[in-house]
Amino acid sequence: MIGLLAVKVGMTQVFDADGNLVPVTALRVDPNVVIAKKTKEKDGYDAVVVGFGAIKEKRVSKPVKGQFPEGVTPTRTIREFRGFEKEAAVGDNLGAELFEGVRWVDVTGVSKGKGFQGVVKRWGFGGGRHTHGSKFHREPGSTGQSTYPHKTFKNVKLPGRMGRERVTVLSQRVIQVDTEKQLVLVRGAVPGINKGVVTIRAAVKKQAGR
Secondary structure (H helix, E strand, C coil): CCEEEEEEEEEEEEECCCCCEEEEEEEECCCEEEEEEECHHHHCCCEEEEEEEECCHHHCCHHHHCCCCCCCCCEEEEEEEECCCCCCCCCCEECHHHHCCCCEEEEEEECCCCEEECHHHHHCCCCCCCCCCCCCCCCCCCCCCCCCCCCCCCCCCCCEEECCCEEEEEEEEEEEEECCCCEEEEECCCCCCCCCEEEEEECCCCCCCC
16 A cells, blocks of 8 residues: 655646546645654564655754654654555655556545534534524524433534544545656545645555556
8 A cells, every 4th residue: 555645735627638627636745755664573564654844853852853764854744654565765755656557546634624613514504594583593402301311412413613633535536647746636625725734545445557
């Protein structure tokens, strides 16, 4: 299973091989530095640990700096990819060329935060009538019980914090891989804000060649 970290640039439109106009999200793959390799003999499983987003050494504490081998600049983000299918050595820089030939990917990011929201926006409640004299518009309504037990049960849809959650979009089609600009164009929307860090991996539910 191959995977990399990338930055969400934004959305645009491109023409595919059949001349159809396709909405795509551009993901820029900045250098992913291999900072460690885990083996089944030593760690119980095979994995590659990559770092993303270089950071000044003076901004890194000594315990964090100790994770990086000598000669490798500390990074802001670290991810581990199990069962990495490509050959990679510690210190190597991985880029968008890793996804050449891959047609389907899963993209994981942190969704946009929308703050504290009511039930209409957060859960899609229809609300009450908007006619004259109505006393019920956007309120959630009764939540407790009329008889025993006199309480509100857990997991009732109520107002609260919305967004800012880890979201994975499965099986997004790769429209184009631009190795010169280090861009991966995937069909459709990707969770998160522009300039946010996302994880791209080969789709787990679809084979790469289909």
